Amino acid sequence: MKGLSLEVRVGLLVLTALVLLGGFVFMLGGIDFGEGYTVFVDFNNPGNIKPGAPVNVGNVHIGRVQNIEYRGGRMDPATGRSALIRVEVRLDAEYGNTIHDDAMFYVTSQSLLGEQNMAVDPGNPEHPRLAPGSIVAGVDPPRMDLALALAYELLDSISQLMREHREEISQFISGAAHIVAALDRTLAEHPDALGNMLEDLEQATHEANLLLHSARGTLEGPEVRRSLRNLDHSLASVAHQVDPLLADARSITHKVDEGLDAFGPEERRSLSSALRRASSIAERADSTLSDAQAITTHIREGHGTVGALLMDEEIYDDIQEMLRDLKHNPWKLFWRE
Amino acid sequence: MTEASATLVDSGPSALGRLMAPVSAGVNDIAGLFRLLGRTLTLISQGKREQGALLEQMYIIGNRSLVFMCITMGFIGAIITFQSAVQSQRLLPDLTMLGATFIKLLVRDMAASLGAMPLATRVGAGIAAEIGSMVVTDQVDALRMCAADPVDYLVVPRFIAATIMGTAVLIIAGAVAILSGMVIANGVFDVNFHTYLNFSMVTLGDVGLGVTKMVAFCAAIAIISAQRGLSTFGGSEGVGTATTRAVVGSSFAIIVLNFFISGLGYFFVPS
Numbered sequence: 001m002k003g004l005s006l007e008v009r010v011g012l013l014v015l016t017a018l019v020l021l022g023g024f025v026f027m028l029g030g031i032d033f034g035e036g037y038t039v040f041v042d043f044n045n046p047g048n049i050k051p052g053a054p055v056n057v058g059n060v061h062i063g064r065v066q067n068i069e070y071r072g073g074r075m076d077p078a079t080g081r082s083a084l085i086r087v088e089v090r091l092d093a094e095y096g097n098t099i100h101d102d103a104m105f106y107v108t109s110q111s112l113l114g115e116q117n118m119a120v121d122p123g124n125p126e127h128p129r130l131a132p133g134s135i136v137a138g139v140d141p142p143r144m145d146l147a148l149a150l151a152y153e154l155l156d157s158i159s160q161l162m163r164e165h166r167e168e169i170s171q172f173i174s175g176a177a178h179i180v181a182a183l184d185r186t187l188a189e190h191p192d193a194l195g196n197m198l199e200d201l202e203q204a205t206h207e208a209n210l211l212l213h214s215a216r217g218t219l220e221g222p223e224v225r226r227s228l229r230n231l232d233h234s235l236a237s238v239a240h241q242v243d244p245l246l247a248d249a250r251s252i253t254h255k256v257d258e259g260l261d262a263f264g265p266e267e268r269r270s271l272s273s274a275l276r277r278a279s280s281i282a283e284r285a286d287s288t289l290s291d292a293q294a295i296t297t298h299i300r301e302g303h304g305t306v307g308a309l310l311m312d313e314e315i316y317d318d319i320q321e322m323l324r325d326l327k328h329n330p331w332k333l334f335w336r337e
Numbered sequence: 338m339t340e341a342s343a344t345l346v347d348s349g350p351s352a353l354g355r356l357m358a359p360v361s362a363g364v365n366d367i368a369g370l371f372r373l374l375g376r377t378l379t380l381i382s383q384g385k386r387e388q389g390a391l392l393e394q395m396y397i398i399g400n401r402s403l404v405f406m407c408i409t410m411g412f413i414g415a416i417i418t419f420q421s422a423v424q425s426q427r428l429l430p431d432l433t434m435l436g437a438t439f440i441k442l443l444v445r446d447m448a449a450s451l452g453a454m455p456l457a458t459r460v461g462a463g464i465a466a467e468i469g470s471m472v473v474t475d476q477v478d479a480l481r482m483c484a485a486d487p488v489d490y491l492v493v494p495r496f497i498a499a500t501i502m503g504t505a506v507l508i509i510a511g512a513v514a515i516l517s518g519m520v521i522a523n524g525v526f527d528v529n530f531h532t533y534l535n536f537s538m539v540t541l542g543d544v545g546l547g548v549t550k551m552v553a554f555c556a557a558i559a560i561i562s563a564q565r566g567l568s569t570f571g572g573s574e575g576v577g578t579a580t581t582r583a584v585v586g587s588s589f590a591i592i593v594l595n596f597f598i599s600g601l602g603y604f605f606v607p608s
Contacts, residue, residue, distance in 0.1 A: 009396060053537070054537060
């Protein structure tokens, strides 16, 4: 350096600074000398991605976000799809053959707090390559801001609820604490009872298991299977017969309805009057039958002339002897000794 | 009113005058700075340069300051990276964005503002001491007697040299700060070199804003130091005072200019 002139030394320093500045600008990626092509990705929520953000496959840089256009959700006739945001992406030409038309474009970040970038899943190699100028639908990132807002609202509601019902909640907690304390005391005072209870419970569980096992054995037995088969058959028959029966019933009901509809008001009045008369006649017949029954009973008990005539054996014998005598001596009908 | 009291009243400035004296001096000082800046820019626009003097000043201001500035900014970069990483780890053990955020901060602001401070002590003090010595030894008056403009002869070469070479030195020193930060991040916190050298957060606007600040700060250092040197009086003690005033004035100007340029950058180059 000592042999260099003043001009060279100063010039070297300025040149170094200019090279550093130029290299820095070049590294920022604002200037791209490589060949590439442009595709468009539609999002409804592209997160916090910005123009200049890298586009990666895995961790390999394959392009850069050029522009972000707000479309306002209007329909694009070319795609038949409405999108809020359209992101213009420039992909390096050397990767063009590896990005296919079913590729997925999504927004992600380098780390938890990192700058957001666009990641690409290249798609199925059997599909054709993604053509320059294509418009594809991007995968929207999860709305953490929305989730946080909803969580905030929920927490706010809980907080308000607790504020408004502070006394009830306090009483509830106090009661629960009392119950726990009482339970603890009880358990401490009766440790044997708890042991017995647990043993009983274990025994009951064991027996329930046995019962279930045996019930399963019974249910899976041939009789139950046969009964179930018969029941199934019967139900099938019933199901088969139900439809015609229902059709008949429906037909009868229909006919009855038609018959009833045929009656006019005059006929209904006559029918009502006839029914009333029939009812009266039936009452009277019932009364007559009661009287006849009383007379019959009276006769059967041998009361009265007819009763005595029919039920008294002596009178019957006398009449029989008298008729025999008349048969042998008819003149007694006209002549009295 | 007695004669004595009347004498007292008439002998000194009023209370308001005493109160306003520093303000008035400050206003005059600033006005003097702007007059000198205007005169310097006018002379530069006229294009009359003595190449040898300019080259010598560029070498003194630039090359001679380079090692000092690189060492200083190297340490500053290492310290800021270390402290940022330590504080970040308290919140989240994720240092993938350490380099990206540090480079963004450095490019947009700190390479210029933090770098200009040591540059003011090195270059500003030198300019003020040199011109101040010439003033107290009557060399400036001799120039005037020879019909030479001291501003054209002394201030213009230093202004051009400081603006160009100061900016160049700050760019190189900024790069050194990035490298030192990268070494610390890798050596202490196991951050990969590629992960650290992440320029995704830096935009061309950030670079433009940073370079604008560097040019403005270096120009301010040259003008303020030259003005302090030209206003030197009182022998060697005055030279010392002028040097101190040059460093203090330059540092203050860097901070104030940083505030205003950052404010403009907030609107025109949002981060």
